[in-house]
Amino acid sequence: MLSEAQRAALRSTAGKNLEFDMPLAPKTSMKVGGPAAAYAEISSIVNLAATLSLAQQLSIPWAIIGFGSNLLVRDEGYPGLVVRLVGDFTKVVINGTRVRAGAATPIVSLCREAALAGLSGAEALVGIPGTIGGAVRMNAGTDVEIGDIIKRVEVLVAGEPLQTFTTPEFSYRRSSLDQRAVVTAAELELTPGDPAALQAELKRRIARRNATQPLELPNSGSMFRNPRGNHAGRLIEAAGCKGWEVGGAQVSEKHANFIVNRGGATCADVLALAARVREAVKEKSGVQLELEVHVLS
Numbered sequence: 687m688l689s690e691a692q693r694a695a696l697r698s699t700a701g702k703n704l705e706f707d708m709p710l711a712p713k714t715s716m717k718v719g720g721p722a723a724a725y726a727e728i729s730s731i732v733n734l735a736a737t738l739s740l741a742q743q744l745s746i747p748w749a750i751i752g753f754g755s756n757l758l759v760r761d762e763g764y765p766g767l768v769v770r771l772v773g774d775f776t777k778v779v780i781n782g783t784r785v786r787a788g789a790a791t792p793i794v795s796l797c798r799e800a801a802l803a804g805l806s807g808a809e810a811l812v813g814i815p816g817t818i819g820g821a822v823r824m825n826a827g828t829d830v831e832i833g834d835i836i837k838r839v840e841v842l843v844a845g846e847p848l849q850t851f852t853t854p855e856f857s858y859r860r861s862s863l864d865q866r867a868v869v870t871a872a873e874l875e876l877t878p879g880d881p882a883a884l885q886a887e888l889k890r891r892i893a894r895r896n897a898t899q900p901l902e903l904p905n906s907g908s909m910f911r912n913p914r915g916n917h918a919g920r921l922i923e924a925a926g927c928k929g930w931e932v933g934g935a936q937v938s939e940k941h942a943n944f945i946v947n948r949g950g951a952t953c954a955d956v957l958a959l960a961a962r963v964r965e966a967v968k969e970k971s972g973v974q975l976e977l978e979v980h981v982l983s
């Protein structure tokens with residue numbers, strides 16, 4: 687846990703939007719897990735650079751979160767500083783076919799703004815309930831991934847005073863970003879399209895998600911990565927896991943690759959259920975599933 691000196695230093699640098707012992711469950715879509723020793727909402731690049739440098743200097747572990755839609759927080763919480771970007775990091779600027787979106791921009795807002803401006807390429811991302819920063823880290827997507835439309839990414843590497851530009855390599859749900867790099871903005875290259883047709887496409891994709899995903903209960907999206915040439919959901923269903931429960935966590939009846947929180951689940955429940963599912967799939971089909979969700983550590 688943090689010493690009094692560490693707390694005082696964080697207080698003087700991170701500014702007024704700093705809290706200690708902040709519950710993190712409400713900041714994630716699964717709604718499980720314990721508190722962060724410290725939690726800061728940071729709205730400017732200057733403040734971000736200063737806060738991360740301080741954390742490095744004082745050996746305070748730190749982590750960045752977006753909307754927590756691909757994130758599990760352990761029940762014991764996080765022993766260091768959790769940072770969420772706000773303010774300056776939510777701006778979207780469109781210049782011709784080039785779009786610069788701050789890392790805290792909700793993916794849905796980016797998709798809507800692009801469609802309104804008659805720009806095509808981001809429609810496939812609509813309905814992914816995260817931020818641009820989280821999407822870049824995860825290379826989030828469906829039939830199109832964010833990495834397919836990224837021109838370059840602005841990052842701040844903890845301990846370094848200036849932002850730099852990078853073009854990470856992207857693969858299925860992964861990017862080659864340095865673990866110490868915080869995405870501060872991304873530049874996307876889109877193509878001209880018809881605004882009305884683009885908006886109809888956004889609506890169609892959202893309706894499809896509503897019909898196929900258990901959005902009425904807290905969840906973290908797909909629990910497992912799809913193995914090459916296969917679908918985790920199909921393997922989980924074939925192993926007979928739909929409806930399995932541990933505590934308040936359940937394998938969704940609607941979509942087998944979703945674990946839902948039926949109320950009162952702990953992170954331990956979710957991870958124990960995921961482990962049971964993995965064992966069952968291994969036994970039934972010989973495939974070793976890999977977690978897609980990140981566990982804050």
Ligand SMILES: Cc1cc2nc3c(=O)[nH]c(=O)nc-3n(C[C@H](O)[C@H](O)[C@H](O)COP(=O)(O)OP(=O)(O)OC[C@H]3O[C@@H](n4cnc5c(N)ncnc54)[C@H](O)[C@@H]3O)c2cc1C
Nearest residue numbers: 752753754755756816817819820821823826827869906907
């Ligand atoms: C209902 C539902 C449906 C989903 N559907 C999809 C889908 O179709 N396709 C898909 O790919 N994903 C999907 N997801 C998962 C999730 O929405 C995406 O992975 C999303 O990109 C995560 O963004 P986030 O802001 O919530 O990141 P978080 O969950 O907060 O964080 C995820 C990871 O990114 C890191 N991170 C966050 N922000 C930054 C930053 N600024 N700089 C560096 N690292 C950062 C975190 O440290 C963490 O390691 C779904 C989730 C839900 C709940």
